[in-house]
Amino acid sequence: MDDLNANIDGSIVLDRDMRFFGSIAGSLTVPAGRRFELHGSIGRDLIVEKGAAAIAC
Numbered sequence: 001m002d003d004l005n006a007n008i009d010g011s012i013v014l015d016r017d018m019r020f021f022g023s024i025a026g027s028l029t030v031p032a033g034r035r036f037e038l039h040g041s042i043g044r045d046l047i048v049e050k051g052a053a054a055i056a057c
Contacts, residue, residue, distance in 0.1 A: 001035065011044065030054050 001017040011026030019037040027044040030036045032051035039057050048054045 001037070 001019055003019045003021065005021040007022050008024045008026070011028065012024065013029040014031060014034045014036060017035040019039065021039045023041045023043070025043045027047060028036070028042050029047040030049060030052040032049045034052050036048075036052070036054045037057055038046075038054065046054060
């Protein structure tokens with residue numbers, strides 16, 4: 001799992017497992033087979049596809 005500390009102005013789709021510290025102004029999509037840990041905020045939607053995992057810490 002990679003760590004990312006950033007402030008993102010748009011929306012993103014994960015391409016790898018990630019532990020995220022910071023903020024995302026748009027939406028975040030976690031595709032099937034990916035894992036996501038949120039240590040920050042998302043301004044719009046958190047979309048977790050079937051077979052993916054997302055945890056807000």
